[in-house]
Amino acid sequence: MVIGKVIGVHGVGGELKVQIISEDPHRFGRLERIYAGLEDSEPVPWLLERFRLHKGHALLKFAHCSDRNTAQTFRGYLLHVPLEEAIPLEEGEYYEYQILDLDVWTVSGEHLGKVVEIIDTGANDVYVVRGAYPGHPEILLPAIESVVIEIDLESDRMVVELPEGLL
Template sequence: MQLVVARVGRAHGIKGEVTVEVRTDEPELRLAPGAVLATDPASVGPLTIETGRVHSGRLLLRFEGVRDRTAAEALRNTLLIAEVDPDATPEEPDEYYDHQLMDLDVVTKDGAEVGRITEISHLPSQDLFVVERPDGSEALIPFVAEIVVEIDLEEQRAVIDPPPGLIDDRAARDEVADGHSVASRDAENAPSGEEA
């Protein structure tokens, strides 16, 4: 199975290094020197990582055969793709690969159907499940322990305990009708950043 693990950014310096936008929770494994990565577009690769280092909070990579700024800049926006065993799991028990979470049914603790995960959105502060509701609308569920209380891969479901208004529009309308500000309520319940 192939997974996108990074996107090449701009060139850094004059010796062929590039910045990368990391899209894996295991960069030390997927983006280590010696790793051979497929690319999108395919005509650019495969690329072999020669060196990697962190500079000012950003990962910098140099690929074999890329020796100057011009060659590095030509790689900009290239997606780096790793071959991953589909049965492999992350080392941490609370972590999951995106492909493990895709298409899981989402239900509340009391068993009410919410929808199906169609996308995982990786934001700087937290990850979000993009859930397609039975009526075709979408719900965004923060992937934090306070809300996503269980991931059951055998049963292919994610169990959530959503705060009022997260998935139930009626609860939000009731709060407005009661004279409470939905925006301030949402701010009080904003989840803290936690990456899974």
């Protein structure tokens, strides 16, 4: 499960600046090992030496990364934890990886496309749906109970009630 993405470096000592993709930013401080890799590669374990928060990002120092030049080579890497180490969710809550790529259908049976992105607005998430609805290459759906009627992970399917005037 992805919990962060390396977006840059901090200082000259090899710290990585990480975009946090987790409900709990402090979880990094409880980890000894984080798995890292590019999107199309198998993640490998990295030993975490130090963690701190700075201006909304995590700054992480790993054992194998001791200077700025080395740190820069890891820009774009995704940071993972095994699913068994994931933070348990409440009933009706989902991890982002579970929502991405779901097929989205209206309650009347129209296929709208797939969830390709999740935008965090602060108030609620917004699902970006692309691909199937004529004349609307992209649909932004608020992730609220009155809109998202059902999520069926076994069928890779989401059913929505479109707010009036959305299309």
